[in-house]
Amino acid sequence: xxxxxxxxxxxxxxxxxxxxxxxxxxxxxxxxxxxxxxxxxxxxxxxxxxxxxxxxxxxxxxxxxxxxxxxxxxxxxxxxxxxxxxxxxxxxxxxxxxxxxxxxxxxxxxxxxxxxxxxxxxxxxxxxxxxxxxxxxxxxxxxxxxxxxxxxxxxxxxxxxxxxxxxxxxxxxxxxxxxxxxxxxxxxxxxxxxxxxxxxxxxxxxx
Numbered sequence: 001x002x003x004x005x006x007x008x009x010x011x012x013x014x015x016x017x018x019x020x021x022x023x024x025x026x027x028x029x030x031x032x033x034x035x036x037x038x039x040x041x042x043x044x045x046x047x048x049x050x051x052x053x054x055x056x057x058x059x060x061x062x063x064x065x066x067x068x069x070x071x072x073x074x075x076x077x078x079x080x081x082x083x084x085x086x087x088x089x090x091x092x093x094x095x096x097x098x099x100x101x102x103x104x105x106x107x108x109x110x111x112x113x114x115x116x117x118x119x120x121x122x123x124x125x126x127x128x129x130x131x132x133x134x135x136x137x138x139x140x141x142x143x144x145x146x147x148x149x150x151x152x153x154x155x156x157x158x159x160x161x162x163x164x165x166x167x168x169x170x171x172x173x174x175x176x177x178x179x180x181x182x183x184x185x186x187x188x189x190x191x192x193x194x195x196x197x198x199x200x201x202x203x204x205x206x207x
Contacts, residue, residue, distance in 0.1 A: 010139030
């Protein structure tokens with residue numbers, strides 16, 4: 001089973017992904033937590049490039065680099081873990097490309113990206129996607145506490161950029177309500193975690 005977490009930077013999705021991993025491990029389940037971009041050596045090298053302020057990357061090159069890292073992650077890590085019966089939790093997946101590069105950067109329409117993602121992931125689709133939604137203002141306030149050197153290329157986008165990204169995420173949820181569950185990211189962390197666990201146990205093939 002593949003579970004993905006999505007949301008704009010500062011939504012709290014990474015915290016919820018880690019908490020779900022810890023919960024499943026405490027129940028004795030086999031679980032693998034991965035992040036995007038990252039994982040295999042090639043994907044980690046691409047991550048360093050993408051998150052750096054020192055390398056100029058055009059918007060379309062950015063899309064291709066994220067997707068290259070994803071293709072490697074699926075082949076080397078996600079597919080083998082799924083085949084071994086593990087629950088794979090992914091902190092970001094192809095919905096991030098649709099929202100950030102597709103809408104945020106204005107590169108491509110959702111239909112083109114949907115077909116492109118199928119090739120990148122060899123048809124792999126998340127069983128459940130948790131979209132942790134917060135306003136751009138809330139997310140910005142959370143990110144403001146981070147050290148300036150820790151802010152990556154995506155986090156340096158302006159308010160209009162993140163508004164487009166958030167709108168794209170919400171549109172995705174409307175298009176795929178059976179897969180994408182929108183959750184209020186302003187709820188207390190523990191309350192949000194409980195909601196996710198309660199939903200997870202109701203999913204097919206989780207027993």
